[in-house]
Amino acid sequence: MANVGKHVSADVPGPALKRALTTPLLYFFILGDVLGAGVYVLVGQVAADTGGAVWVPLVVALLLALLTAASYAELATKYPRAGGASHYATRAFGPFAGFVAGFCMLAAGIVSVAALARGFGGDYLSAFVTLPVGAVAVLFLAVLALVNARGIKESTRANVVATLVEVGGLAVIVVLGGWLLLRGDGDAGRLLRLGTPEKGAAAAVLSGSVLAYYSFVGFETSVNVAEETRDPRRSYPRALFGALATAGAVYVLVGLAASAAVPTSRLAGSSGPLLEVVKAAGGVPTRLFSAIALVAVANGALLTGIMSSRLAYGMARDGLLPAVLTKVLPGRRTPWAAIAVTTLLAMLLALTGSVATLASTLVLLLLVVFFMVNTAVLVLRRDPGGADHFRTPTALPVLGAASCVALATQIEAEVWLRGLAVVAVGTVLAALAAVRRTGRGDREGDTDGAGSAREPGMR
Secondary structure, eight states: TTTTOOOSSSSSSSOOOOOBBOOHHHHHHHHHHHHHHTTHHHHOOOOOOOOOHHHHHHHHHHHHHHHHHHHHHHHHHHHHOHHHHHEEEEEEHHHOHHHHHHHHHHHHHHHHHHHHHHTTSSHHHHHOOOOHHHHHHHHHHHHHHHHHHHOOHHHHHHHHHHHHHHHHHHHHHHHHHHHHHTTTOOOOGGGGGGOOSSSSSSHHHHHHHHHHTTTTTTGGGGGGGGBSSSSSSHHHHHOOOOHHHHHHHHHHHHHHHHHHHSSSHHHOOOHHHHHHHHHHHHHHOOOHHHHHHHHHHHHHHHHHHHHHHHHHHHHHHTTTSOOOOOOOOOOOOOHHHHHHHHHHHEEEEEETTTTTHHHHHHHHHHHHHHHHHHHHHHHHHGGGOOTSSOOOOHHHHHHHHHHHHHTTTTTHHHHHHHHHHHHHHHHHHHHHHHHHHHHHHHHHHHHHHTTSSTTTTOO
């Protein structure tokens, strides 16, 4: 741990990203990413695992997410740079761990964008027009890349509009659920039914919390735009905890409304559970919710695409990926090379149709990353950082790391096999990067006699 406390210079050579995000824009960025497409299928999946009391695992998942969010708040305000988890793990444990963390996040992000692109071209779009899913996905990703490259401010302004649409649609669900109860067509008793014939109450809450946890993990993408935030030390904690609190309240209200309004078996058997509420209540066009779902999918893909490109940019700047990924547009100062590469990879996954086999590994990959982030907070306490950065109580990252282990034990064996395969690829690539870095260090050492060119904080 000898490298802990040594700073990688904040004055990084090369063009910097533009600081354009205010606290409100960052708040909507996080809220829009958390309230993504998952909410439109989440309630049914959780109901299948836990019964009618879907609000219980939602609350548990929110509390678990807040543990890791507190660690991100400390690290993002202490080191406000693109790269996120990769950068933190590099500082704490060296570039090998940084590469593995970054690779897991990058893989999860690219697969997520590809899956959302296919989702955009699927059932929701077919409510209006039927087109080949692959062609729609490629065109969709190309448009998102152009929006991403235009600028962070433009992207996040589009996100504000999309987030307001999403929240408005979810508010309609809450109102319809209340209306069904008032007219006597609902059943509030379902809200207290916890457990299924196959699982007791405790097991149902734990397994349901794994599904619900996935709905809150969008917050980690925001650390990759901390460098583009005007005052990250002040803005980031406010935006992060405010957005998670808002998302948690919305999720719980939607879960209460849906479960009270629609029988649990009907929710569990539907791929569009919120649409079941609309059908039960009547009076609202079902196409309206198809349109809202398309907005949610597009918004989630845009924000995850921003995260993926900034993460690739940050890893390249830390020397963990090829330096070409640090290229930015001269006027817009957006990382065009990273945007292009991550978009092309997402297009490839969307066209090959392998997204379905990888999508279930996302939670596992994120739990690996979150475990590393929670432990990095504790290791990096040796580095005092700036006097005004956010500091979380020590117990929270400890509990956060433990929660990652607990949730990982609930993931199926076949998902572990796929997830470990991805981690293995990242480990091999990290080893190759370490060999190249050692070779460069030896050559530089021959020149200056001391190897002083090696970047501070790197092993």
